Amino acid sequence: MSSNIRQARESLGFKLREARLDAGLSGKELAGRAGWQASKVSKIELGKQTPTEADIRTWLEIANAQERGADLVAELRSLESKYMEWRRRIRDGVRVRQEEIRELESRSGRIRSFQCSVIPGLLQIPxxxxxxxKRSVHIWGARDDIEEGIKARLKRQDILYEADVHIVMTEAALRYGTAPREILMEQLDRLSLATSLPRLKLGIIPLRESYAATPLHGFHILEDHTVLVETFAAELTLVQPGEIEIYAKVFDALASIARYGRDARSVIAQVLTELRAEAESGDCD
Known part of the structure; x- marks a missing residue:
């Protein structure tokens, strides 16, 4: 759990604790009136458990502090926006999420993105x-609006001509079986052409390069105010300056060992050559 999420949860718990103390209630008394175990109150107050909106309203009603409800519910929703389960994030379909990201990117004159296992969305072909x-729909149960999602992601790619975009990816991302071989080969052809886009700086880190920072996961830095981090279960939205600074330093470290221009195209060409040889070998079999 990132520190800004933990701090936000602790702040919410502290304010609920204040409401309880102002009412002259012990944690045990509040829990008893709410029908909860006493441990739930202490966990919420210490920031170890996130309350629901219903929990907050019940808490404030017992403490006779309903006037604080709007502010605390708004604080809870802000906390939840920083850590959003993929199941909830894309429950309305993949198109909606692509439009949300496009809106964020459209307000950014500078975008930095790192991917270690897939081709970045801004460079993907349909x-x-x-x-x-298809995998998002299967794993997270998203609504199947794949074709609409593709159109929305293609619109996102307009940013490649409108902002300064710096993308770094690993050679492994070119090789992983994230798509059938024929599609991956077509994708790599397009990726090679993308290295010549005037406002795009595309770097590829060779497979055996000595890494200055361990590539644990992909991330997207918008200007210097927001970082989007994808995990298997959720997407984190980081806005705390200290955390953004760390991601910026990691990006710079990864970018410093990447290959650009002709050297990047050489890496792509080598992977393509191997894929084509595998395809031909398979045909011969």
């Missing part, structure tokens, strides 16, 4: 997008 979205 067949590759379709494979990625």
């Amino acid at each position: 067949p590759y997008m379709r494979e990625r979205f």
Whole structure:
């Protein structure tokens, strides 16, 4: 759990504790009136458990502090926006999420993105997008609006001509079986062409390069105010300056060992050559 989420949860718990103390209630008394175990009150106050909106309203009603409800519920919703389960994030379909990201990117004149296992969305071709979205629908149970999602992601790619975009990816991302071989080969052809886009700086880190920072996961830095981090279960939205600074330093470290321009195209060409040889070998079999 990132520190800004933990701090936000602790802040919410502290304010609920204040409401309880102002009412002259012990934690045990509040829990008893709410029908909860006493441990729930202490966990919420210490920031170890996130209350629901219903919990907050019940708490404040018992403490006769309903006037604080709007502010604390708004604080809870802000906390939840920083850590959003993928199941909830894309429950309305993949198109909605792509439009949300496009809105964030459209307000950014500078974008930095790192990917260690897949081709970044801003550089994907429709067949590759379709494979990625199919897996999202399967794993997280998103609404199947894949074709609409593809159109929305293609619109996101307009930012490549409108902002300064710096993308770094690993050679492993070119090789992983994230799409059938034929689609991956087409994707890599397009990726090679993308290295010549005037406002895009595309770097590829060779497979055996000595890493200055361990590539644990992908992330997206918008200007210097927001970092989007994807995990298997959720997406984190980080806005705390200290955390953004860390991600910026990690990005710089990764970018410093990447290959650009002709050297990046050489890495792509080598992977393509191997994929084509595998395809030909398979045909011969």
